[in-house]
Amino acid sequence: MIWPEPAPHPPAGYLDAVGGQPVLPVAQRAFAAALDQAWPDPARLHHGGRRAGLLLDTARTAIAQFLDARTADTYLGASSADLLRACVSGLFAARLAAGAPPRVVISEAESMAVVFAARSCPGAEVVTVPVTTTGAIDTDLFSAAIAPGAALACVQVANAEVGTRQPLAHVHRLCRDAGIPLVSDATQVAGHDDVGHNWDALVASPRDWGAPSGCAVLVVLPGTRWQPPEAPDRGWVGGFPDVAAAAAAATAAEYVGPHWRAQADQHRSMIDRVRAVVNDLPGVRAVGDPEDRLPHVVTVVIDDAIGEVIVTDLDSRGLAVASGSACTADNRMPSHVLESMAIITPASVRISLPYGCSQQTVDDLLQGLPAVLTSARR
Secondary structure: OOOOOOOOOOOOOEOEHHHOOOOOHHHHHHHHHHHHHOOOOOOOOOHHHHHHHHHHHHHHHHHHHHOOOOHHHEEEEOOHHHHHHHHHHHHHHHHHHOOOOOEEEEEOOOOHHHHHHHHOOOOOEEEEEOEOOOOOEOHHHHHHHHOOOOOEEEOOOEOOOOOEEOOHHHHHHHHHHHOOOEEEEOOOOOOOOOOOOOOOEEEEOHHHHOOOOOOEEEEEOOOOOOOOOOOOEOOEEOOOOOHHHHHHHHHHHHHHOOOHHHHHHHHHHHHHHHHHHHHOOOOEEEEOOOOOEOOOEEEEEEOOOOHHHHHHHHHHOOOEOEEOOOOOOOOOOOOHHHHHOOOOOOOEEEEEOOOOOOHHHHHHHHHHHHHHHHHHHO
16 A cells, blocks of 8 residues: 555546646645634734744745755745746846846746746747657757856756656756756656756646645755845745645645655556557557656557547546647647657647556556547547
8 A cells, every 4th residue: 555544536537637636635634724723924923923934834844855955945835837937037137137148048848837937037038949759858959058158947857748857967967067057847746756956946836746726836956046026925935825735735745755656656657558558559659758757647649630539538438638739620729848849749648647546547548548549530
């Protein structure tokens, strides 16, 4: 048994952890208790405020320990998108003040939150570096892109759509040699795989480890110039602190910390099986790096079909997956990640395993997929 009781129990057939997974029971209880006890402003000096402040400080410390970071370097905020903007804009402003050129270098497979954060920097030249057909950044092109200098670079820890881990050790070494800080988005990594230490600033989402929305995490290492948009209030960046969300995130981290590696091993074996089975189906293939990847995510591309049709048909069979690229017949944009990998297809399906995902759910997917593909191709 991987998880102690109360264990996570996702609904049967649920295979979209990237889109969210059930909040852990321990996190639900922590959230409710904090709502009851820590609703005052944690900056107040009265008893209620001090109690809320102590809970926020304790949560921040627990989350920092979970990420193997110092509490003093760890900040909390309302969402990962908010913290990415605060991190990128703050680094950009500080580096410009120090004489760095107004250039931000990012990988072509970054999340749209990172892309928007880079583009929002006033006067920034955003340089995009191509990725390989597996989704990993081309390190030779990255080295050439930072050679003229830059305010900062953004390269994710791993891609949440296709699972490919980035060669961060090499990328970080190149950045260090050039004196450029590296920002890494750890979406779908923390709680599922090792975030490592090959970065200067890291953003993570506790939703990935079974906490509710309302809290995200930013770590900025010592010596990294950063000008936050406003002074963090007890480590909370932007707006009124959501103490309940922070408490739930910390409780989830303490629950998940001793067990996520065993869950990752189980998920990796499940995804290995999915990759092997789908690669034997005609006109179907799993994309992304087959080895250096997140343990719980895989994207499958299908010839002669439309992704949304497949997702809808699977849903009617009680199987929840996501489409990694939009239907060519509607007005949504196709997946920029797949396009960056030179994969142009109207049909892709992303499978991502939540904590506690059963082997039966994976079996049901693999048994039902051939019939769904046949129907979709008609």
